[in-house]
Amino acid sequence: MLVLLAFIIVFHITSAALLFIATIDNAWWVGEEFFADVWRVCVNNTNCTEIDANYKDYSTVQAVQATMILSTILCCIAFLIFVLQLFRLKQGERFVLTSIIQLMACLCVMIAASIYTDRREDLHRNNVELYSLTSDGRYGYSFILAWVAFAFTFISGLMYLILRKRK
Incomplete structure (x- = not known):
């Protein structure tokens, strides 16, 4: 049982780290001379423009930003609740709340990545000065x-549900 708990802890921390990197790093859409994410667009690695209210599809970008931040926060909260529940609740009652919060984090990151997938072309095409650069790009490692x-x-949330039934 201790090995299983250690694996789940490492898996959860890995999930949180992936969410932090995907949210913060500037590599959602990359090309030869530029890279872009949900926070800024950089050309030639020196000329960076923050995405702000002047950006044409700012509300869509804000939705992606908000859901990625929310997923990261929920994942961290789920880990703290997991640790608290590990020592506070009796067997058979553990980890339901942790599982629910982790699955909510899963839903948030799915929404963010789906919105970006669907609207990526529109997000960059509406900014005419960047269109020639962004049309030749590809999804970056942060998006992946x-x-x-x-x-x-998702797997972590399911593992908490399965672990709930373990004695």
Whole structure:
């Protein structure tokens, strides 16, 4: 049982780390001379423009930003609740709340990555000065990490439900 708990703790911390990296790092959409994420767009690694209210699809970007931040916060809260429940509740009652919060984090990261997937072309095309650069890009590793974090948080949430029944 201790090995299982250690594995779940490491898995959960890995999920949180992936969410932090995907949220913070500037590599959701990359190309030869630019990289972009949900916070800024950089051309030639020196000319960075923050995405602000002047950005044409700012509300869509804000939705992605908010759901990624919320997923990271929920994942961290789920870990703290897991640790508290580990020592406070009797067997058979553990980890339900942790599982629910972790699955909510999973849902949030799925929503963020899905919105970005659906609207990525519109987000960058509406800024005419960046269109020639962003049309030749590809999804970056932060975007891929967001989808990997989705899978990790989903599996983690299910593991907490399964672990609830263990004695």
